[in-house]
Amino acid sequence: MKSNNHTIKPFGDFPVRNLEILAFRYECGITKLKKNLSLFGLLILLFACDKFNTGQFPENPVNLGELNSSFDDINSDIPFVNHEVQLVFSTNRGNNQSLDFNLIVSSIDFNWDRSDGILLVNSSNKLFDAKFQSFRDMVRRTESPAHEKGPYSFLESEGNRVLLFSRENDGVYSIFSEQEKPSIGARITQNHQILNEKSNEMYPCFYGEDFIKGIDITPSRPEKMIFSSDKDGKFDIYEAAIPVGQSPLQFLSQSNSKTIQKLAFNTSSNDHMPFVYGDLLVFSSDRPGGFGGYDLYYSQKTANGWTVPINFGPKINSEFDEYRPVVSEQPEFSNRLMIFSSNRPGGLGGFDLYFVGIPKF
Template identity: 25%
Template sequence: MGMNRYFRLLIFLFFTVVLFSCGAGKMGRDALLSHEIGEYYKAIEKYRKASRKEKDRVKRREYAYAIAECYHYIGDYERAALYYRNAIRRGYGDPAALLDLAEMLRSAQDYEEAIETYRMYLDTIPGDERARAGLEAIRKTQEWVANPSRHIVNPIKEINSRESDYAPVFVGGRDNEVIFTSSRKASTGKKESMITGQDYTDLFRATFSIQRQKWEQPQLLDENFVINTGEEEGAATLSPTGEQMIFTRCRYDKSQALGAELYSTSQSRGSWSDPIKVQVVGDSLIAAHPALSYDGSELYFVSDMPGGFGGKDIWKAEKVGGAYANPVNLGEAINTPGDEMFPFSRDNGELYFSSNYHMGMGGLDIFRAVKNDDGTWTVENMGYPVNSPSDDFGIAYVEGENKGMFTSNRKGSRGDDLYEFVVPPKIFRVDGEVFDKETGNRIDGANVRIIGTDGTSLRLRTQDGKFQMKLQPETEYIFAAFKDGYLRDKASANTIGLEDSKDFRFELFLTPTDAPIKLDNINYEFGSWELLPQSKSSLDTLVATLMLNPTITIEIMSHTDHVGSDQFNFELSQKRAQSVVDYLIEKGISPQRLVAKGYGETWPKAVTRDQARQYDFLKRGDELTEEFILKLTEEQQETARAINRRTEFRVLSTDFIERFDAEPER
């Protein structure tokens, strides 16, 4: 993240006055002039030569700071940190050098020293927003790395060279042909750039071989010197068909930079027409990094012309009568006091760009901007692994797909390299099993009804009690399993808001209706029919069962143990059964579906398989009569009596239809 451009200019002017007033030599003056016009690589060499011959410690300190600034501008953050540290150690007095050093350390991933340096700066300039933002950026970087996006990122080894390769754009929106900028040895511009120290850049084309499943060796886009010339060409944009191209050209006159300009050309039968300058800004102003909107009605570009927010800004010009005119700044949501560059307009209307000022991981980060209904922009960092602590920029998407390329000089790169990325499709799948709740066996041939909020309405039949299906994103599903002779069961799956693929696994248990079904945890006050509070949550499960099975009628069956008189037990069990029925009616269950029946001690429990597993003194099928219980130990007797004290229900019919009494005539 750069300092405010105006503030940097003040420092530069002060530096110029100091050197000239002190009678600095010709090398120092030449270095200043190269620095001023943006020839950073050339300026670094001149500053070094001047510093080696300079005996004045103050001037050498200023040279060290100037070299740090130049390395900062060309994105060599580790060397920039080295020279900022050198200048500070020599007594460079402006506290802004501490902030610059902290920023470089952050980009070099030396977070511990970066945090310490930010805090030293804040001790001098308390509350400074840039320093506070830098500390927050370190925290956010660690958060992004710990929670990466779903992008899979890899370098494109067949395309990348030892020199700079950057700013890809797909031809015709397809993924098998790309045009990009490179300073590789095959470029026609053999002059050394005074900005980067590499050869001038040209536009290259690479195609993907389907048979070989790899990228072919890149070739010059134009070998007839129509587009690629002795100047620097690069950073292009194409119309959706690939027939029109607007690209950047940097011209020089006697080794002096004349600035970046935009040129337009069209292709017919494989040949490009003579480029025509796009008059989108004044002759003395810089325009670079073009990006056409999908319909070609808008041209985004980068400029530092007046009316911006500082540094380089992204502007937009509308197509009027075949030309692009009336450029407007994209505003403070996009542009900052730093540099915003390399815009890309996706076919879905999203705008992508790189910035060294918005909250990021360091250097240039790639951001996504979405236009809201009111015309404002919402901007978000693309996070890790698209972004890194180094420079990440020049992204391009394949038309209609979630994949593409971008540029990065992250660790492992040989400079600016091209990286490919893809966001794998989110796959949601459900694997379900349907079981007999009593036996634990899977039920073959059970029916499963699936209803989704996207309009899905399906029926599946289990095979060996299993079923599978794929689910759609951003959808909520209900699965209901049913079969004659069983109560239904259901489960749900929700893919709304899920960022990653997911497998849903659940088990559905169908309860047989040919035997009474115990209601667990139905408890009453001692000797009373008053339901205890914890019983009501269990009864709510029964309410859900009745709603899921709307055609059944049931009998609520209450049982007691053998303690007490027969009459008392009958009356108590009847009142307890009625208490359950009353609660179900309160919850909206029709009284026509409910029968309350108290059995007292007349229906001893037959031990189930689960109960036999739980109690080693019981066997499956044992009937817990009074005679059987009295043969047990005292502790075992209490357990057996507790099993007999139960509330159950059984299905009486499965063809219930709600009856509504007709309103009487008046």
């Protein structure tokens, strides 16, 4: 594996160091204090060692470096809210003949150096710890000769983690599920048809008053499901209510018809690849008024529904395509982490994964 050590300064004076395995960390050197140092001097030194108390993600996108390849790396999911991110994404690397997309999982650390105000982004080997073995095995079980895209994980009842994704069969994508701890004798991989029609159904995600993606030490019940479909000839974003008393997996597994409605902000263009974090909905769209290709937009949930979407602007979007944004929060950071994929120039080839900081709206 090649080294990819560099320092850039996309956020004011705060540099980002993207190191391959282990980041160099500045030490405050308190143990080197001379015995005759005054109390005032000690307080100054302690303050200097912690002068950048709150971390900030850069406001300009940064390529995720070693996680990317010369192929297409797209459609990620962040299963847990933590500074160590287990990133599940779709890639066609290693499939030189068929170029089919499969899901893989990689681990990265986002650490903020309080003494120097440096964001340390490291490839992590903690993914290979025993506690992640069953999670990694679940992701591997999704692999097939067909395309798998748009992963989304959540915690089901009794602490069972479920991974949703879309798989292509005969040119049509439908939503599948894989369980981390499947019941004995139960089907491991299930196919879920929502609209019961021959249309593409992709990018499922959930939201609810007490549900925040990734903050699920104990399961909390989502109230709504959001997904995209080209039922009417182009992609729109849909919403479905999950009945009280049903878990998301029960809701998806039932064959009865479901109450589905389009979100009001859909346009005559493609509104696609949604993701919800708390009251924030982010998605991709090729609607007019963007900067070219697919752009990233956001909308907020209010008592009156979803607000009119706002373009993330030219710092994040480009004249090329920006796909499937996902959002998370990391401890001790003042803004949120957003990861997305783009085929803009300067990457390793095809679509690459990027990260950027966005406000806590």
